[in-house]
Amino acid sequence: MFKKNTVAAGVAAFATIALATGCAVAEGNKSDEVDITAMSAEELAEYIIFESDSFRLEQEAQEGGTARDRMVQDDLQKACSFEGEPDGETAGEVVAMARAEYEAPEGDIELGDWEKGQELAFSGYGYRIGHNNDDHGTREPGGNCVNCHVFDPEGPTQGTIGPSLEGYGATRGDSQEMREYVHQVISNPHQFFPCAQMPRFQGLLDEEQISHIMAYMLDPDSPVNN
Incomplete structure (x- = not known):
């Protein structure tokens, strides 16, 4: 099953509609060579994304590699590829992987x-691929934190x-212990919230x-605290 909140999951939903209604998919490309009506929604989503040339997967990504590389799940993402909440065993595995990935600052x-920080929290710039890729050389990426959280x-x-x-x-409060906790959550929230929807920002910021x-x-002094 696809990871929740991924492009593939959205395409799978579209694929279900396409199969049910008989809509043409990626007309004029490789779909002419295959029988998409024989595919499940998940199989069709895989086909549309990776084989049909419907997506420009060879575009270079800002973090290195290509758009195709972005579609390859790492072990933590694979472990969280299910619907609903993780069971105890899965949650434990994900927490262990997240803690192994985390890099604590020195001192x-x-x-x-x-x-x-306020500018970064409200900025959704960065890592977008398309006809006009985001340029991190001219503008730094933001965290887009306000997409999910109320701060002020x-x-x-x-x-x-x-x-x-x-x-x-x-x-x-603002103790060193609280700073360590906040740093850990921002860097890799799966250490405390396994299979959370929040991104892992260590390496992105x-x-x-x-x-x-x-x-x-x-x-x-931040408006968050006033």
């Missing part, structure tokens, strides 16, 4: 600039998929950027 964790209810529209972070530092977002959450 005490310092907070960055909350204003820069007085700010622009924010998401509610994840828990509200309003008053996060004001209610939890650098340590300086993570420190700025942490400051936005924990700094007492």
Whole structure:
């Protein structure tokens, strides 16, 4: 079964409709050579993405490799490829993999600039592939944290998929232990929330950027805490 919230899952849903209605798929390319009506929705999704030339999978990605490489699941993603919540055994395996992946900073964790963290939290720029790829040489990628979390209810529209972070530092404090925890969750949330929908930001954002977002959450001067 496909990983929830992936492109393949969306294409599988489309494939179900295509099979049910007899719609043409990827007309004029390799689909002319195969009988798509003999495929399951999942098989058709795999075919559309990887074999039909419907997607430009050889485009270079900003992090290195190609768009095709992005479609290959790592072990943690494979373990979380199911519907619903993980069972105890799966959750334990995912937590262990996440903790093995995590790279802790050396020494005490310092907070960055909350204003820069606010910019990063509200920025969805970065890693997009298309006719005009995002250029990380001219603009740094953001975290798009507000797509899922409320930080400042007085700010622009924010998401509610994840828990509200309003008053996060004001209610939890700013101890070194709290900084370590927040760093771990931002870097790899599966250490505490196995198979979470939240991305693993270690490797997508650098340590300086993570420190700025942490400051936005924990700094007492941040609007999050006022």
